[in-house]
Amino acid sequence: YVVAGIAKLNADWLLRGEPLGMWLAARGDRPLVGSLFDLPLTPLVASWAGAIFDLTIVGWLVWRRSRPWAYVAVVVFHLSTAALFQIGLFPWAMMALTPVFFAPSWPERMLRRIGVVVPRPPQADAPTTPTWVRRAALGLVVVNLVVPLRHYAYAGDVTENEAGYYGSLRVMLTEKTGTARFLVTDPTTDQAWTVAPGDYFEPWQVGQLASRRDLLITAAHVVAAEARADGHPRVEVRADAWVSINGRQRRRLVDPALDLAALERRPR
Structure with missing residues (x-):
């Protein structure tokens, strides 16, 4: 609370x-x-x-x-x-x-x-709490203090970058709406094509990935894997993604020049 x-x-x-x-x-x-x-x-x-x-x-x-x-x-x-x-x-x-x-x-x-x-039950002397139990309880307290506050250790606004958001107990504080589409390019053949996230994911998944960087990167890896399976061993995946936070003006979620398929998703 x-x-x-x-x-x-x-x-x-x-x-x-x-x-x-x-x-x-x-x-x-x-x-x-x-x-x-x-x-x-x-x-x-x-x-x-x-x-x-x-x-x-x-x-x-x-x-x-x-x-x-x-x-x-x-x-x-x-x-x-x-x-x-x-x-x-x-x-x-x-x-x-x-x-x-x-x-x-x-x-x-x-x-x-x-x-x-x-x-x-009959009254009895209170048992002595073992040392390991006291230490475990102390450790639990420390975890419950550190994990919800760890996002302060990351640079930037946790509402936007979600660094340290998991376990932060920021209950019902953020409403994100976004749109996204992927541009896939094959440097070997100079082919390029656009992919709509709805071609690969369910509507509720599209809404999530269009507003969260880590899920957008994960989705880009899925798109890249599908392209490789279709005969394009080397592909780059970029995203034209926009997000609005709590009703504010839309902003780009990621740099459109960034190859998301080359990045590693890091949930924090």
Whole structure:
């Protein structure tokens, strides 16, 4: 929650209300709340509310007095995102795992409230935690701190180059739309032809590769392999690819003079 909240402290989210503005505008047909999504201030209000929620909810969950109400807020928040956006198991996992903030005895108390008798084991001295367990726990904490923040070690904007994006917990911060086509050339025969990504990939794959450099390079390798199989042992593959990030003006995704087939994909 905290890392996702820190990631929301950017101009697109707080000043433009994007990408929530684009996503909510596409859901204006929803019953009861659809008309609210057309109001100019709705994306900004929702963006600020999301940032405040992420940055403060852990504190409310840690505080015993506010914990029950905080968990209600967690459930309402994630049910809302699950109903509005296609984000898979994420909201359900968060609702299921958030009780880790509760007191260890909460399952027993919950069962007793519904009439289930839970036998209590005899009291015993707390066992000593082995050293390797403590070290493993410390290592897990370090990993969970370093991996989400490692993109700061790379140059450039992670939203654009996605260096260190995997595992960064930048949840629902970026909407990329792009177009791409490949120019294949055979230096040996001076032949050149254009390839549409849709000739090789499914529509959802085309949308992904047209907005991400690493996938565009991977797709270029597929196109080059097909060309070699068709009798062109030496080919170069370039791309005319354009991308728009969070509704901003389109920009080139890669240098059109770059031979992508000669590059190695490096997911980071």
